[in-house]
Amino acid sequence: MVKAFAGEAAVAGAWDEFVQQCPEATFFHRSGWLTINEQVYGHRGHYLYAEDPQGNLQGVLPLVEQNSRLFGHALISTPFCVYGGVAAQSDEAQRALEDAAIELARRLEVDYLELRNKVASTHPELTEKCAHSYFAWPLAQDAEAILAGVKKKQRAVIRHSLKNDLSYRVDDDMHTAYDIYSESVRNLGTPVFPKSYFSALKRVFGQDCNALTVEKDGKAVSSVLNFYFRDQVLPYYGGGLPEARDLKSNDFMYYQLMCDAKAKGYEYYDFGRSKNDSGAFQYKKHWGMEPTPLHYQFHLVKAAELPNLSPNNPKYQLFIKLWQKLPLPISRALGPVLSKYLG
Structure with missing residues (x-):
């Protein structure tokens, strides 16, 4: 019934x-x-x-x-x-x-x-x-083994990030996670969710939701909101400021999340979905994970x-270019009006 x-x-x-x-x-x-x-x-x-x-x-x-x-x-x-x-x-x-x-x-x-x-x-x-695939793999036994399991080119990027005097923290700081994420998606031309969404995720899912934030000289440069389920960690909403590219702080962020999760007893890393053949799809493949449709x-x-609500739809290209030029406070104010239908 x-x-x-x-x-x-x-x-x-x-x-x-x-x-x-x-x-x-x-x-x-x-x-x-x-x-x-x-x-x-x-x-x-x-x-x-x-x-x-x-x-x-x-x-x-x-x-x-x-x-x-x-x-x-x-x-x-x-x-x-x-x-x-x-x-x-x-x-x-x-x-x-x-x-x-x-x-x-x-x-x-x-x-x-x-x-x-x-x-x-x-x-x-x-x-x-x-049109989408997801990426996941089991976590190796420790930080060194996790790094060794990453593809050679991506492993070199992570090693580079480890020399950049970056630090990280895992806590309930949804405020910083949202601020970085909202700037990151504005730069991609995508409307952002309301700030109340991130705080609601923490309130509803409690200890099964946290954020890992990467800092350089005390300034947050990358952050990702994560979910935990059974033996899995799922990085879900991540982003970085413009300086993250040179610092390789996003790569550092995901690697440290794997290490932190493994140290806490989690066994599986779910890197989530990406549109087939997109930039995010190729990025995840570079880690060594195989896509599953x-x-x-x-x-x-x-x-x-x-x-077809994909950002790759030609009819949305002009909108995306205009959105990328919006001042950040305006994109944060207008984004929730549209994003509530784009989840």
Whole structure:
């Protein structure tokens, strides 16, 4: 039986317990993302779960509705997350949840349903658009072994960074992480999220969310917001100031995050998704990680074709160039108006 979850504490506890032990579940299946989407962005959540006759959870499907005149009306699992779709213990539960999602999408009259699957679904009414891959690897036993496992050219860059008198700290400083990230994405021509988003991530996910910040002579130059799930560390929102390029502080940052996570008992490093053949995609390959395709799958309802909200879409190029020229305070003020539909 498929039921709806609207944030009830009792169901949330069972939901998160299921996510913690279900092999197909990810950090992005946690119930806290319902809180994030509804409270920070004002999006309506439609979280579904399947039970057996005894009332035991058999599967979960987090869904969030986004509705914008500019970007369309969609039902997504899940906005601001790289993974989504159904996490289930059986094929029957998965099919029941996917059927329920398609029915809901039709009832809401959205343009399309989007499931961000790591593993492709075989549902006949879902169409795949595979444009992203993710990168991950197991963490070696110590800092020296981690460095030795990096590809030669990237290893040389990290060794260079280790000679630049950089320091780092791992703490709850979301303020610095946001400031650096917002400047970094402005320089790329991308609208930034509201500052309240970073603080909400820390509030909702607690000790499973922190920031690693790199400093040079007491000034923060790079920072990354991280998630922790089971035995994994997931660097998620990272960036650097213009001087980071010469200092190699972003490379230093990711290497030190691996070392810090391993020292704390984590065994796996998830470097996240990148658009295929993009600069970020090539950067992650240079570390020595092999890309694994992501299977984003869609069901069209009112839309005639699959959406293309990629920055590589030619119709966004002029906007990107103009956004890069905005003063930072203005980009931080205007960005959240647009970014709430770009997660």
